[in-house]
Amino acid sequence: MSDPADFGVVEAAVALAAKDLSATELLDAVLKRVGAIEPHLHSYLSVDREGAVAAAQSADEALSEGTAGPLTGIPVALKDNMVTRGLETTCSSRILAGYIPPYDGTAVRRLREAGAVIVGKTNLDEFAMGSSTENSAFGATRNPWDTERVPGGSSGGTTATVAAGGALGGFGSDTGGSIRQPAALCGVVGVKPTYGLVSRYGLIAFASSLDQIGPVARSVEDSVALLEGVAGWDPLDATSYRGELPNFGGGLNRGVKGLRVGIVTELSGEGIDPGVADAFRAMVDLLAAAGAEISEVSLPACTEALSAYYLIAPAECSANLARFDGVRYGLRHEGETTEEMMGKTRADGFGPEVTRRILLGTYALSAGYYDAFYGQAQKVRTLITDEFRSAYQSVDVLVSPTSPTTAFPLGDRTDNPLAMYLSDLCTIPSNLSGDPGISVPIGVDDMGLPIGFQVMAPALGEEMMFRFGAEVERLADFDARAPLATSEVSLP
């Protein structure tokens, strides 16, 4: 039998149900893999061996009692901005180091109730602000395809570990591409669901109108299973979607014959690396050969999506991160006055990127600038959303590369915030519009680094999105196994 750490989520669930494997054995295999890869990756900030072993034992009981569900006994990795009761949650920030949340976020609670086994908390760019997982107060995560390169970000810890077998699947959060972009760079599947589909309760807020939790997995089918485990209305999140959920897996294996695909001109031409563009075009040709109708769709306002995002997200972040003030939790430096205490605490507790965005957001929201920056950005957001809605009148899905480049070297963009921000060029528009998007790996470039293909669908159009994603996956026939997962684990 192959190493269970390499099993897919659905595959493992079948094996568990058939008693070919126990949840405890599966967890052992994953923990062994974690031990092998972590010295090279640093994908986890903390591994909860004790809790995971207990969860696996409970899962085995449920399996033997016949009360198991699709996620029972499945080892998953959680981005460390999802609060976990009794388990340190840091957001990769010094300001939250040592914070032990007194509650579980809703997604976490649902995973626990579904019997999933939480292996640990994964690294991220501090407060999910970044595109490389280098902005972590606890050190960068590396890419399992080339450990001298970044895994992308901000959910780089989750995508790196899922790519290398440190969990069967996992969860991240996507505010401007933070699931899809690192998924592309690590050669795994990453999904940003429709805004509001997964409760944000217990997701430490970055930009509330954009944040969304979503799954990371090694196949489209697995990502569906993981999303089904957490999606759904939650009274604790007033922005969560209350209507009927899409039939996420309803279109899998149905192909794309006769369906209409729009290539977004603004997201697939200028600024895209040639190797990425070539692979993207080749996949479009395969989709055409599979019977999809291909057309070019221009969304001109998308050219200003990045600009709008870098006003809206920092503005919301500056408000959200006001809660880290040294009073209720986390770091505190002493001061003569409360203001001094807060000023010192925050200056020391936040890293440079977070500080930069708080300053940017504070400025963009301040009197005299609000209309010109934040107000105008929210209008541009409306323009972008309208363009998407209008495009979906004539196509079923929109496609683009997920990331303009493949994984870049560590340190390459850390001194240049704007270059780093451009990493999210293709993913930001669907955060602004609230629509879902998925990144599916389709191959590697000439350096052997994975390339992601993005499928976007209208709000609540997950069924169509997954249907296309699955077809892209089938056509690409890409083995989502990072070199680190296949070479290093043979170590004793």
Place this chain on the structure above:
Amino acid sequence: MRRFEVGEYVGSANGIGTDELRVLDVDVAERPYAGKALGVLVALAQKAAQRVVEVGVRHVEAVRSHADRVFEEIVFEAGAIEAEGLKGYSGQVLGAIIASCQQLVDIDVLRCEDQIAVGVCLWIVDIETLVPETLREFEQRGFGVGLCGRGSGSWSPVDGRDALIVVAAARCEDDDKHNQCEAVAHGARVRRPSHYPPGSIAHMPVDIDIAKVARLARLQLTPEELEGYGAQLEVILEHAGRVQSLDTEGVVPTSHPLPSTNAFRADEVTASLDHDEVMSQAPEAIDGYFAVPAILEGEN
């Protein structure tokens, strides 16, 4: 109230000038064209100094609202103005527009067909030695001169980058129109964003009182940190300011990505978080309350 002469620029050449900006003694209602010029200046001053500095006019409110409108209409769209579109404006207004418009930095001279205006944009490093001479030269040749840019604090080049000083000069050959315009441009500085080639950006000037922003955000940063972040924010805002290039007339700002209505829950008592567990995370707590340093003077 000091009245500035045509062509006089306000503010010192070292770029601290915007604080010294006084605006003109003009009746906007009677002289709408001057009002427009004034509007631009007030708007620029407002953005630059983060406040309106002494508006010496009889219809202050009218000016302010007019300034906002003019600012949006003219300055925001200045990047899109072709030479043809500049004809309608008198010299100093044009000076202010040109000077506030980075779109023009990649050309040395803009000359409209009817000689209504000449805009000169110079790349120089030392404003103290070059700019006054340049301005005087233009003045001697009968141009109205506006020196525009932005400023607060010292203007020495940061990180060894060139400082971009935009000098805008404009002359109006139509005397009547010229006389209506008694505006002045103001002096300040512009720093060239290293990631963007000249001519790639059109937007309002970015002026950041970074120390004030940090104070608002409760971030006690060192002077070195403030300078570094200030420079980075300018670069980012240069880019982000591109949102201003889109026409959003009549567009409703997004407040929520999906249509939604109020989400209410039943008014029922439910369990809340465990008090002790919550308080266990507090850096300092007294008798089950969060503790902070004294907020009111004279207390402990």
